[in-house]
Amino acid sequence: MLLLLIPPVAVVRARNGPYSGPVPPTYGYDATSAVLQRPAWAKPRRDAAAASAFGDAQPECDVPIYSLTAWKRAHGRDFPDHPCIFAADASTATRGFAAFPDMDRFLALFGNETVEALPGYAQAGGQYCAINVGCRVKIRATLSDLASQWTGALAGFYVSQFGCGPLCERVLPYLGVPELFADAQPRTMNLLVGPARTGLPFHYHQRTWQALSFGRKAWFLVPPGRMSDDLARVVGPRIWPGDGFVAATRGVPPGQRPLRCVQYPGEIIWLPENWWHATLNLDASVAYGQKPLLPEPGRLAHTPDVRTPLLTAFATPQANLPWFELIEIRASMQRSGWDANRGLALLERTAAALHDAAASASSLGSEVAVIHAAAAFGLCVLAGSADNSRAKHGWPASQVATHTAKWRRAASTLDNATCSLQCAENCPAPVADDPSAPSVL
Ligand SMILES: O=C(O)CCC(=O)C(=O)O
Numbered sequence: 001m002l003l004l005l006i007p008p009v010a011v012v013r014a015r016n017g018p019y020s021g022p023v024p025p026t027y028g029y030d031a032t033s034a035v036l037q038r039p040a041w042a043k044p045r046r047d048a049a050a051a052s053a054f055g056d057a058q059p060e061c062d063v064p065i066y067s068l069t070a071w072k073r074a075h076g077r078d079f080p081d082h083p084c085i086f087a088a089d090a091s092t093a094t095r096g097f098a099a100f101p102d103m104d105r106f107l108a109l110f111g112n113e114t115v116e117a118l119p120g121y122a123q124a125g126g127q128y129c130a131i132n133v134g135c136r137v138k139i140r141a142t143l144s145d146l147a148s149q150w151t152g153a154l155a156g157f158y159v160s161q162f163g164c165g166p167l168c169e170r171v172l173p174y175l176g177v178p179e180l181f182a183d184a185q186p187r188t189m190n191l192l193v194g195p196a197r198t199g200l201p202f203h204y205h206q207r208t209w210q211a212l213s214f215g216r217k218a219w220f221l222v223p224p225g226r227m228s229d230d231l232a233r234v235v236g237p238r239i240w241p242g243d244g245f246v247a248a249t250r251g252v253p254p255g256q257r258p259l260r261c262v263q264y265p266g267e268i269i270w271l272p273e274n275w276w277h278a279t280l281n282l283d284a285s286v287a288y289g290q291k292p293l294l295p296e297p298g299r300l301a302h303t304p305d306v307r308t309p310l311l312t313a314f315a316t317p318q319a320n321l322p323w324f325e326l327i328e329i330r331a332s333m334q335r336s337g338w339d340a341n342r343g344l345a346l347l348e349r350t351a352a353a354l355h356d357a358a359a360s361a362s363s364l365g366s367e368v369a370v371i372h373a374a375a376a377f378g379l380c381v382l383a384g385s386a387d388n389s390r391a392k393h394g395w396p397a398s399q400v401a402t403h404t405a406k407w408r409r410a411a412s413t414l415d416n417a418t419c420s421l422q423c424a425e426n427c428p429a430p431v432a433d434d435p436s437a438p439s440v441l
Pocket of ligand 1: 192200278
């Protein structure tokens with residue numbers, strides 16, 4: 001069946017009512033005694049002698065790896081005040097861990113569910129799709145149809161659900177909540193399904209835990225408020241997919257690159273609030289988790305001996321109103337009463353920074369094609385935003401057109417295919433060889 005390109009308004013609506021499908025198989029997880037007989041596929045974390053998944057001589061995980069049981073013994077119900085991994089054992093395992101040994105099994109169970117998927121660059125923690133422009137690059141299809149094109153046209157299209165839609169409702173009975181988090185009221189549920197090389201660009205939010213059923217997932221972390229301009233240029237918060245920037249982090253020390261950790265099946269990652277994070281699936285994977293409220297406000301363990309060393313390499317404070325914070329940029333335009341000159345200047349600054357960061361991709365050792373696609377998408381979004389302000393807030397048409405034509409031309413030159421998707425009929429011909437190509441951008 002052909003996949004449809006859909007307008008941004010289509011939303012998968014959650015079905016109400018309890019799950020009434022077949023009882024999930026348990027595959028060795030004995031729910032009554034909570035004893036996990038590790039299935040054969042649940043390989044141990046890693047062989048100490050094995051090469052790092054990041055391809056350099058540095059440790060594969062910069063954050064502590066705890067036994068959940070030992071953490072609980074030491075800290076009771078307090079959550080860690082720093083990012084960590086809880087190692088796979090009976091205390092982290094759920095039926096989901098045991099029931100989905102691989103993507104084939106997951107698709108056999110849930111492939112008929114309709115899902116929405118976006119390329120990594122359009123996920124962006126919602127930013128680039130949240131400024132009233134809409135993501136034309138979103139697709140809606142059954143999970144099986146989507147998966148059939150993961151090695152082709154839809155490589156990079158990732159299912160990331162943070163509200164519980166039909167797929168999540170059917171998967172939920174297979175999942176459990178590890179004891180440490182069982183008392184905490186969840187704000188939202190995470191369900192992420194994708195092939196290797198998918199993931200989310202850097203973003204941050206409230207505290208979160210996330211378990212992995214199968215596959216390996218690389219996490220990149222930057223402490224709260226410490227996304228410096230230099231770091232941002234490498235990792236392109238909100239917009240560069242992990243497969244765009246990962247090569248640029250190879251062999252570089254933390255601080256000049258994010259902290260990193262590879263999560264393995266059955267492990268849980270914990271992130272306190274406001275830690276910047278991005279992901280890159282190293283294999284096809286299914287992950288699930290929750291963003292919990294604390295059992296009691298403020299109950300984070302106080303462990304400066306662990307937390308402080310994780311922060312020290314990131315000394316530079318985060319830039320004020322950085323180019324990547326589109327929601328903040330939009331709020332600033334709103335505060336100025338949608339003043340056209342100020343708004344266009346802000347969008348121009350954002351477009352220029354985006355373009356400059358894309359232009360430095362090759363010198364940084366990033367994956368140029370991936371970064372250029374992301375930047376092309378972003379420039380189209382900025383142009384769409386200016387057009388919307390013309391229509392809604394009376395920005396002068398000729399002034400807007402001068403800027404948007406330039407941004408769209410730059411988008412087309414960076415990646416014409418992505419420009420055609422997001423700028424659609426407004427995407428001009430590329431001008432790669434034009435020496436008078438936009439100098440501002
Ligand atoms: O698992 C992923 O790919 C991303 C999850 C994430 O970033 C989140 O839950 O906020």
